[in-house]
Amino acid sequence: MKSKKMILAALFAALTCVGTMIIKVPTPTGGYVHPGDGFVLLAGLLLGPLWGGLAAGVGSALGDVLGGYFIYVPGTFVIKMLTAMVAYYMFKAISKESHEHTHRNILSTIVAGIVGEVVMIAGYFLYEIFILSVVSHGTFSAGFAAALVGILPNLVQAIFGVGIATVLYPLLRRITA
Numbered sequence: 537m538k539s540k541k542m543i544l545a546a547l548f549a550a551l552t553c554v555g556t557m558i559i560k561v562p563t564p565t566g567g568y569v570h571p572g573d574g575f576v577l578l579a580g581l582l583l584g585p586l587w588g589g590l591a592a593g594v595g596s597a598l599g600d601v602l603g604g605y606f607i608y609v610p611g612t613f614v615i616k617m618l619t620a621m622v623a624y625y626m627f628k629a630i631s632k633e634s635h636e637h638t639h640r641n642i643l644s645t646i647v648a649g650i651v652g653e654v655v656m657i658a659g660y661f662l663y664e665i666f667i668l669s670v671v672s673h674g675t676f677s678a679g680f681a682a683a684l685v686g687i688l689p690n691l692v693q694a695i696f697g698v699g700i701a702t703v704l705y706p707l708l709r710r711i712t713a
Contacts, residue, residue: 541583544712545591548579552595552616557603563689567605572596573619573656573693574700577649580620581627581705582712588624593617607667615659623652623701645702653694660690 556572563569576596580588596616600608627648631641661683669679 541587545579545583545587548575548583548588548591549595549598551575552579552592553598553602556596556599560603564685567608567686567689569689569693569696570599571696571700572599573616573653573697574704576616576620576656577623577652577697577701578704578708580622580624580652581645581648581701582708585621585624589617589621592620607671608663611659611663611667615656615663618659619652619656622655623648626651641706642702645705646698649698649701650694653697656697657687657690657694660686 552572552575555575556570558570560568560570572595576592579591579595582588583591593613593616597609597613600606600612605612627644630647631644664683664686665676665679667679668674668682669676674682
């Protein structure tokens with residue numbers, strides 16, 4: 537069973553990386569919006585907090601490395617790992633009663649995805665304040681203002697991520713069972 541989890545975690549890390557890199561819509565902050573967050577959420581929901589969190593963090597950070605966004609790598613690793621973990625725990629908390637009802641699973645997936653993506657949006661907001669004000673030797677107010685600009689693109693990315701996870705979760709949950 538552990539080998540299967542490891543293999544699936546490697547697969548989800550690769551899917552997350554590819555999903556992050558293949559379709560990129562540039563944002564005003566110099567970053568981009570991508571469908572990789574759907575795989576971040578799916579990794580957490582399907583593989584659990586440890587393997588899913590690692591797959592999400594490694595795959596997303598690898599996307600930043602290969603895309604040349606080196607300054608974001610440590611933040612991305614932690615933020616995406618936490619996104620997957622929080623989504624998993626929220627999903628488990630709200631879907632305890634029954635895993636057999638499709639309607640309940642869809643609602644649980646949506647709510648868990650939203651809560652997980654709130655972690656992503658808040659995480660990047662805080663990380664960008666730090667990066668844009670401390671590391672780049674700017675002022676806190678300039679870093680704060682620049683980080684605010686990143687909220688809307690991250691929100692759009694979050695919406696697509698929740699949508700992708702909601703559609704694919706029922707199809708993929710049988711593979712990991």
